[in-house]
Amino acid sequence: MRLANRRILLVGAGHTNLHIVRMWMQQPIADTSLTLISPFPCATYSGMLPGTLAGLYDPSEMEIDLHRLTKAAGVELLVDEAIAVDPELKQVLFRERPALSYSVVSIGVGSMPRQMDHLRTHPGFVPIKPMFTVLPRLDLAIQRIGNAPVRITIVGGGAAGVEVAFCVEHRIRKSGGTPQITLVDANTQILTGFRRRTLQLVAQELHKRGINVRQGGRVTGHRGLDLTFDDGGSLTADVVIWVTGACPLPLLQQINLPKSGQGFIRVQNTLQSVGNESVFVVGDSADMDGADFDRAGVYAVRQGPILWQNLNRSLGGGQLITYQPQQDFLRLLATGDGRAIAQWKWFSGIGTHWWRLKNRIDSKFMHMHRPSRGLKSSSRMSSAVAVTAPSPVKPASPKMRCRGCGGKTSARVLHHVLQRLRAEWPSAPHGFLQRDDTALLPNVAGANAVSVDFFPAFLDDPWLTGRIAAIHALSDLWASGVHPTSAVAMVTLPEGSLDRQSEMLHHVLSGAVRELMAANAILVGGHTTNGEELAVGFTVFGNTHGGAKNRLPLSKACLLPGQQLILTKALGTGVILAARELGSAESSSMSAAIDMMLQTNQQASLIAIEAGISAATDITGFGLAGHLLEMCQQSEVSVDLDLNSLPTIPGALQQISRGIQSSLYDENRDAVQSYFVIDEDLQGRSTPLDLRVDAAISLSSPRLKLSAMYDPQTSGGLLMGVDAARADHVMARLTAAGYRDATIIGRVTHRTGSGYNDAPTVIRINTFTRDRAQSVLTAKISCLDGNPEPRLQ
Numbered sequence: 001m002r003l004a005n006r007r008i009l010l011v012g013a014g015h016t017n018l019h020i021v022r023m024w025m026q027q028p029i030a031d032t033s034l035t036l037i038s039p040f041p042c043a044t045y046s047g048m049l050p051g052t053l054a055g056l057y058d059p060s061e062m063e064i065d066l067h068r069l070t071k072a073a074g075v076e077l078l079v080d081e082a083i084a085v086d087p088e089l090k091q092v093l094f095r096e097r098p099a100l101s102y103s104v105v106s107i108g109v110g111s112m113p114r115q116m117d118h119l120r121t122h123p124g125f126v127p128i129k130p131m132f133t134v135l136p137r138l139d140l141a142i143q144r145i146g147n148a149p150v151r152i153t154i155v156g157g158g159a160a161g162v163e164v165a166f167c168v169e170h171r172i173r174k175s176g177g178t179p180q181i182t183l184v185d186a187n188t189q190i191l192t193g194f195r196r197r198t199l200q201l202v203a204q205e206l207h208k209r210g211i212n213v214r215q216g217g218r219v220t221g222h223r224g225l226d227l228t229f230d231d232g233g234s235l236t237a238d239v240v241i242w243v244t245g246a247c248p249l250p251l252l253q254q255i256n257l258p259k260s261g262q263g264f265i266r267v268q269n270t271l272q273s274v275g276n277e278s279v280f281v282v283g284d285s286a287d288m289d290g291a292d293f294d295r296a297g298v299y300a301v302r303q304g305p306i307l308w309q310n311l312n313r314s315l316g317g318g319q320l321i322t323y324q325p326q327q328d329f330l331r332l333l334a335t336g337d338g339r340a341i342a343q344w345k346w347f348s349g350i351g352t353h354w355w356r357l358k359n360r361i362d363s364k365f366m367h368m369h370r371p372s373r374g375l376k377s378s379s380r381m382s383s384a385v386a387v388t389a390p391s392p393v394k395p396a397s398p399k400m401r402c403r404g405c406g407g408k409t410s411a412r413v414l415h416h417v418l419q420r421l422r423a424e425w426p427s428a429p430h431g432f433l434q435r436d437d438t439a440l441l442p443n444v445a446g447a448n449a450v451s452v453d454f455f456p457a458f459l460d461d462p463w464l465t466g467r468i469a470a471i472h473a474l475s476d477l478w479a480s481g482v483h484p485t486s487a488v489a490m491v492t493l494p495e496g497s498l499d500r501q502s503e504m505l506h507h508v509l510s511g512a513v514r515e516l517m518a519a520n521a522i523l524v525g526g527h528t529t530n531g532e533e534l535a536v537g538f539t540v541f542g543n544t545h546g547g548a549k550n551r552l553p554l555s556k557a558c559l560l561p562g563q564q565l566i567l568t569k570a571l572g573t574g575v576i577l578a579a580r581e582l583g584s585a586e587s588s589s590m591s592a593a594i595d596m597m598l599q600t601n602q603q604a605s606l607i608a609i610e611a612g613i614s615a616a617t618d619i620t621g622f623g624l625a626g627h628l629l630e631m632c633q634q635s636e637v638s639v640d641l642d643l644n645s646l647p648t649i650p651g652a653l654q655q656i657s658r659g660i661q662s663s664l665y666d667e668n669r670d671a672v673q674s675y676f677v678i679d680e681d682l683q684g685r686s687t688p689l690d691l692r693v694d695a696a697i698s699l700s701s702p703r704l705k706l707s708a709m710y711d712p713q714t715s716g717g718l719l720m721g722v723d724a725a726r727a728d729h730v731m732a733r734l735t736a737a738g739y740r741d742a743t744i745i746g747r748v749t750h751r752t753g754s755g756y757n758d759a760p761t762v763i764r765i766n767t768f769t770r771d772r773a774q775s776v777l778t779a780k781i782s783c784l785d786g787n788p789e790p791r792l793q
Contacts, residue, residue, distance in 0.1 A: 001494050001495070001532055001533065002494060002495045002496055003033075003494050003495065003496025003497065003500040003501065003504065004031050004032050004033040004496075004500070005031050005032075005496075005497055005500065006029075006031060006032040006033070006103040006315060007032065007033045007034075007035060007100075007101065007102050007103055008020075008029075008032060008033070008034045008035070008102065008103065008104055008105070008106070008311060008315075009035050009037060009092055009100060009102040009104075009105040009106070010034065010035065010036045010037065010105075010106050010108070011037050011082050011085065011092060011105060011106065011107045011108065011109060011251075012037070012038065012107060012108040012109035012110065012285070013036060013038040013040075013043035013064070013066055013108075014043075014108035014109065014110050014282065014283045014284075014285075014300055015108075015283060015297055015300040015301045015303075015304065016106070016108045016282035016283050016300045016301070016303045016304045016307055017036065017106055017108040017282065017307075018043065018064065018069075018304075018369060019301070019304025019305065019307065019308060020034070020106065020304070020307060020308055020311065021034070021036060021069060021070060021073050021075050022069075022073070022368060022369065023308045024073045024074065024075055025072060025073035025074070025371070028074060029311075029312060029315060032103070032315060033076065034073075034074075034075045034076065035075070035076040035077075035078060035100070035460075036066065036070055036075055036076070036077050036078070037078045037080065037082050037092065037100075038066055038077070038078075038079060039079070039080065039081040039130075040066075040079070040130065040132045041065075041066055041067055041079050041587035041588075041590065041591050042063040042064060042065055042066060042132055042587050043063070043064040043066060043132075044062055044063055044064075044130075044131035044132045045062050045063075045064060045362065045365065045366060046131060046160075046297055047297060047358075047361075047362045047365065048061060048062035048362050048366070049062060049131055049134070050163040050164065050166070050167045050334040050336065051167070051334055051336075051359070051362075052135065053135070053138075053164060053167035053168055053171055053336070054166070054167035054168075054170045054171055054174075054334065054336035054337070055170070055171055055174055056336070056338070059135050061366070062366075063132070063587075064366070064369045064370070065370070065586055065587045066079075066587060067580065067585060067586070067587040067590045068370075068371060068583060068584065068585065068586065068587070069369055069370075069371060070460075071580060071583045071585075072371035072583045073371075076460035076461070077460055077461070078100075078460075078461055079461075079591070080094055080097060081094070081095065082094060082109075082251055083095055083250075083251060083254060084251065084254035084255065085105060085107065085251075085254070085255045085279070086099070086256075087255070087256065087257060087273070087275070087276040087278070087279050088256075089101075090102050090103070090105075090278060092105065093254075096514070097463040097507065097510065097511070098463065098503075098506055098507055098510050100503075101499070101503060102278075103278070103315065104278045104279075104280065104311060104314050104315065105278065105279055105280065106280040106281070106282060106307060106311070107251075107252075107255075107265070107279065107280070107281045107282070107285050107286075108281070108282040108283045108285055108300070109249050109251055109252070109285050110129070110249070110283060110284045110285060111246035111247060111248060111249060111264075111284035111285065111295060112127075112129050112246070112247060112248075112249050113127055113128060113129060113156065113242050113243060113244040113245070113246070113247070114244050114245055114246065114247035115219075115244060115247075116242055116244075118219055118220060118221050118222075119155075119219065119221070119222060119227075119240055119242060121222070122222045122225070122227075122237075122240050123144075123225070124141045124144070124225070124237065124238050124239040124240055125141075125240050125242065126138050126141050126239060126240065126241050126242065127241075127242040128160065128164065128241060128242060128243045138168075138239070138241070141238075141239045142172065142177070142239060144238075145238050145239075147177075148178075149177075149178040149179070149180050150172055150177055150178065150179050150180065150238055150239065151180045151182075151236055151237050151238045151239070152168060152172075152179060152180065152181050152182070152237065152238065152239045152240075152241065153181075153182045153183075153184055153227060153235060153237035153239070153240050153241070154168070154181065154182070154183050154184065154241045154243055155184045155219055155240060155241070155242050155243065155244055156184075156185065156242065156243035156244040156245065157183055157184065157185025157187065157189075157190030157191065157192075157213070157215070158185075158190075158191065158192070158243070158245065159191065159194075159296075159331065159333060160243045161183060161185070161190070161243040161244075162183065162190060162191060162202060162206075162333055163333050163334050163336075164241055164243050165181055165183045165206070165211050166205065166206075166209065166211070166333075166334065166335045166336040166337075167334060167335075167336035168181065168241065168336075169181050169209050169210075169211060169336065170335075170336035170337055171336070179210075180210075181209075181210070181211040181212065182211070182212040182213070182214055182235060182237070183206070183211060183212070183213045183214070184213075184214045184215075184217070184219065184227075184235070185213075185214075185215050185216075186216070186217065186218040186219075187215065187216070188215055188216045189215060190202070190213060190215065193294070194331070194343060195343060195346075195348060197348035198331075198341065198343045198348040200348075201341050201348055201349075201350050202333070202341060205335055205341070205350070214235065216231070217229035217230060217231040217233055218230045222240075225237060225238060227240065246284055246295045247262065247263065248262070248263040248264050248285070249285075252264065252265055252285060255279075256275075257273045257274070257275040257276060257279060258273070258274045258275045259287075260287035262287065264281075264284075264285060264286055264287040265279075265281040265285060265286055265287070266286070266287055266288075266289055267280075267281050267286040267287070267288050267289070268288070268289060269288060269289075269290070269291070269322040269323055269324070270306075270310055270320040270321070270322055270323070271286070271303060271306060271307055271310060271323055272310070272314075272320070274289065277314070278314070280307060280310065280311070282300060282303050282307055283295075283299070283300035283303065284300070288323075288325070291325055293325045296329070298326075298329045299325055299326075301365075302323075302325075302326065303323055306321060306322075306323040309321050328344075328345060330342065330343070330344045331343040331344070332354055332355075332357065332358040332361075334355065334358065335350070335355075338352055338355055339351055339352050339354065339355050340354035340355040340357075340358050341354065342354040342357075371583060447485045447486065447541035447542055447543055448543060448544060448549060449477065449480065449482040449541065449542050449543065449544055449552070450539065450540070450541050450542075451473065451476035451477055451480075451539070451540055452473070452537065452538070452539040452540070453469070453472055453473040453476065453537055453538065453540075453620075454469075454490055454535065454536070454537025454538075455469065455472070455535065455536070455537065455714070456533055456534070456535040457533065457534040457535060457536060458577050458580070458581075458714070459594075461507075462504050462507035462508045462511070462534065463507040463508070463510060463511040464511060464594070465508060465511065465534065465536055466507065466508035466509060466510065466511030466512040466515075466536060467511040467512065467514060467515050467598060468594075468597045468598065468714065468715055469508075469512060469536040469537060469538065470487070470511070470512040470513075470514075470515040470516055470538055471515050471597065471598065471600050471715050472597075472620070472714060472715040473487070473537065473538035473539075473540045474487075474515070474516075474519055474521070474538075474540055474600065474601075474602075475600070475601045475618045475620070475715060475716075476540070476618060477540055477542045478600070478601040478602055478604070478605035478618070478718070479554060479601060479605065479616055479617050479618035479718055480544075480552040480553070480554050480555065480616075481544060481545045481552055481553025481554035481605060481608070481609050481616075482542040482543065482544050482545065482552070482553075483520070483542050483543050483544075483545060484516070484519045484520065484521035484540055484541070484542040485520075485521055485522075485541055485542050485543060486521055486522050486523075486524045486540070486541045487512075487516055487521055487522070487523050487524065487538045487539065487540045487541070488523075488524060488525050488526050488527075488538065488539045489509060489512065489523060489525070489526030489527070489536075489537075489538055490526060490527050490528075490536070490537040490538065490539070491505060491508055491509075491526065491527075491528045491529075491534075491535070491536050491537075492528070492529050492530070492531035492533070492534065492535040492536075493505060493528060493529075493530055493531070493534060494530070494531065494532065494533055494534060495530050504534065505528065508534070508536055509523065509526075512536070512538065515600070518600075519600070519602060521540070521542070545609050553609055553614070554605070554608060554609070554613065554614065554615070554616040554617075554720075555614065555615065555616070555634075556615070556616075556617045556630055556631045556634045556635070557615075557631075557634035557635050558614035558615035558635060558721070559615040559631055559632065559635035559637050559639075559721040559748050560615070560635075560637070560721065560723075560748060561637055561748050561749055561750045562723070562724060562747070562748060562749075563615070563721040563722055563723055563724065563747065563748040564721070564722050564723075564724050564727040564744050564746075564747055564748075565628075565639065565641070565719060565720070565721060565722075565744065565745050565746040565747065565748065566718075566719070566720050566722055566727065566730060566731065566734070566742060566743070566744055566745070567619070567624070567646070567647065567717055567718075567719050567741075567742070567743055567745050568601065568604045568717035568718045568719075568720075568734055568739045568741070568742045569596055569599065569601075569619075569647075569716055569717025569718075569739065569741055569742075570596060570647040570648050570649045570652075570717070570741040571619070571623075571624060571646060571647065571648050571649065571652065571708045571709070571711055571713060571716070572589075572593065572648045572649035572651070572652025572653075572655075572708060572711060573593050573596065573597060573649065573711070573712075573713050573714045573715070573716065574623070574661075574662035574664070574665070574711040574712040574713060574714070575652050575655045575656055575660055575661060575662060575665075575708075575711050576589050576590065576593045576649060576651060576652055576655060577593070577662070577714070578655070578660050578661060578662045578663070579655040579658075579660045582660065584655070584658070584660065585651070585655070586651055588650060588651060589649065589650060589651025589652065589654075589655070592649050592650045592651065593649050596649055596715075596741075597714055597715035598715075599738070599739070601618060601717065601718050603737040603738070603739075604717070604718045604720075604734060604737070604739060604742075605718065607730060607733045607734060607737060608718065608720050608730070611722065611726055611729065611730050611733070612723075612726070613720050613721065613722055613726075613730070614721075615631065615635065615720060615721035616718050616719065616720040616721070617630065617631055617718070617719055618716060618717070618718055618719070619713045619716035619717055619718075619719055620712070620713050620714065620715075620716050621664060621712045621713070621714075622664075622668055622671070622712065623664075623665075623668045623709055623710045623711050623712050623713065624646070624708070624709045624711075624713075624719070625668060625669070625672045625676075625709040625710050625765075626668050626671055626672055626710075627719060628641070628719060628765060629671075629672045629675055629765055629767070631719070631721075632675075632765050632766075632767040633767045635721075635748075636767060637748050637749065637750070637767065638748070638749050638750065638764060638765060638766045638767060639746055639747070639748055639749065639764065639765045640746050640747050640749055640762050640763075640764050641745055641746035641762065641763050641764075641765065642745060642746055642759075642761060642762050643682075643702040643705040643706055643709075643761045643762070643763060644702060644705065644761045645743050645744065645745045645746070646705045646708060646709070646743070646745055647741040647742075647743050648705070648708050652708060652711070653699045653704045653705075653708065654699060656704050656707045656708065656711075657699065657704060661707075661711075662711060662712050664712040665707075665710050665711060665712070668710040668711075668712060669710040672710075672765070675765050675766055675767060676763055676764070676765060676766075677763060677764040677765075677766060678706070678763050679760040679761075679762075679763075682702060682703055682706055682760070682763070702760070702761040705761075706763070717739070717741075717742075721748055724747075727744060731744065746762075749764075
C-alpha cells in the first residue's frame, strides 16, 4: 500500500463535515486521504438534544459514534482539539501533537454561546455546549439541590432556549421533582423573527407549564446564587442553563483569515474563505458575504452536498459551484411532552403529529450516520492509504488478523522454538535465552537490562500509536523492576512521498519521545524500513532497581503459596480492537481502551518494589491466562482464580457475547487448556461462538470472564503476587495512584486439582505435583534471598 499524496482535513464533526464522511464511504477521492478531527469521540446531533433532555430519547440516540462511522467510511479519526489553522503553511495545529498538513481543509466547529464569562463562577452554571457533555453536567447540578424545588434559569430566548425550557421542565417533573423555570432574554420579545401566531402558541404553552419569562434585561453577573441584570434587577437561580446567541470558538480567533464583525470567518458563496481558497468554512463557523441567514442546523445540512462537490473540484482544478441558502424552512419546536410547535411559511400549529414528523426527520438523519456492524467502505484500510478506484469487499471475518499484541506469534510456537534452541546449545553461557520478558545483560557496566517489543499499528493516529508502542515496550522493564534509561526505535512505514512519510514518522517518534521522556529515558537512535503498513517497536534498556546485577527485582519465578494475585488494569483491549477492525466497536469502548493503554505501569512497579514484592509480570499478547500460566510454571505453584473478580474494559464483554474475538484468541486458549481445572458448567462453553447462540447468557456471566482471560492485551496491566498480610495496603496504594481497576483476582496454592470442590466461578491452574512441593519451596526461598533466579528442570 502507498500513502496518498493529498489530504483533506475536516476540523470539527458538524453536520456539513459529516456529510463528507458519508460520501467518502460511497466514493473516496483517488490518491487522497480524509481525516476527521474532533475533540470528542462522538458527535451530538443538536436536533435530538431537546427530546433527550425531556427523556424521550436515550442519550445514546442523539450521539453519532465517530469511531464506527469513520472506520466504516475508511476515514482517519483524530480525537483531539485543534487550536489553530495556519493557511500559509497549510497546517492544523494542536496543543501537544505535531501539526498536521493538508491540501484543503474544511472548518466546521460550530459556535459557542456568547458572554459566558459573566456566569462561569456561578455554582450551578451549565452552558449548553459542548452538547456531548451537557446531560451529565445538568444532572449533577440538579442533584446538588436535593429534594427542594429546583430554581432553574434558562438564559437565551431563541428557539434553542425555548425548547430547553420546555424539555427541562418535563425532565424534572417526570422524575418527581418540582421545577421553577424562568426563561430570560435580553430582547423585549423571545423568539425574534418568528411569526405572531407561533409566538402566541409558545406563550400559551409557557403559561400552562408554569414557566416564567423575563424580557428586556441582560445578565451581567452574579452574587452567589443571585443573577444580576443591567436594569438593576436580580433573580435567584440554583441552576443556570446558558443558551444565548452564537459567538466564535477560540479556534476561529487563531486563524489569520478575514472575519466578519461578529468574529466568524468570511466565506464566498463557494464556501471558501475570502482570504484563502484552500480553506473551506461551513455551518455556524462562517459568515457568508452578501447573505444573511440564521445559524440553524438546516443550513449546515444543506451545505454538505455543495462542500462535497467543491472539495472534489478544488482538488481536480474544476470550477466550483455556489451555495444558495433557502429563504425559509420548516421550524419544529419540541415541547418535551410528545408534542411540537410548527411554523411553515404562514402556518403555525401545535400537536403530537408535529412531534412525530420531527422525530421522523431526526431519526432519518441519525440513521444515515449509523453504519451497520460490518464495513461498507471501499477499502478496509484507512484513507491514509491511496485508493485508485472503489471495489466492494465482503465484510471482514471475525478471524481476520489483528494488530497490536493481537498480532503476536502464539505462545506455543515460541515455547517450542526456545526448547529446541536450549537443547541444541546445552553449554551456552549463563544468560542464554532468559525466561523473563526483560533480559539481564552479562558483564556490562551501564544499563544492565534490555527488552524489545514491536507491533503493527491498530489506530489511524500515528502519534497515538507511537505513545502506546513506547509505553508497551517500557512495560516489560517496569514489570521486572527495571528503571528505563534509553531506547532504540524500529519503524516500518507504508511507501509514499517524502513529505507524507516524513510527517508520519515525525508523528510516531514525537508521540514515543513524549512517553520515553516521562519515564526518564531517551531515544538514542533507531531503524526504519518500508512495508505494507505502519508498524512500531522499541528496544528498551534500563538499570535494575537497587543496582542488582544477577537477578531481576521482579520476576515471573517468585510466586509463593499463600500469596494473593493482584491485577492492576482491566482486560479487553484485544476484543475491542478486533471489533474496531470489524467496524462494531463503540466510541465509549474505544476511548476506555485507549485510556487504559496510555496508563503506564511505572507507578505500579514502584509500589510493588517498595512493598517488597518479588513476583510480577505484565499482561500482553498471551492474555491473562497465558502469562499467569508462565508465572505458575516458572514458580511451580498452582493458582485459584475467581472469574467474577476479573476487571474488564467497558464494552469488552458485550463484544465477546457478540462472537467477536482476536485472531490470537484460539491459540491463547488452546495453549493453557490442559492446565486448567474448570467447572463443568463452564468447561467447553467459553468460546465466543458458543456464547453467541446462548440467548440466556448475561453480561455478568463467568463464561464471558473466562473468555476475557484468553484475550490478548496491548499495554496491559501488571500481575503480581502479594503476601496476604500486605495485599490491602498494596491495593490502597494502587488505587491512590490511579489504578482504579486494580483487583485481587485469586490466590497462589500448592493444590493440584485433586478433590477440587470450590465455587463454580473459581478456576485452577495446575503446574506441578505434590511430591515436588518441598523442592519448589527451597527454590523460592533462594529466589527471595537474592540468589540467581533458579531454573528448575
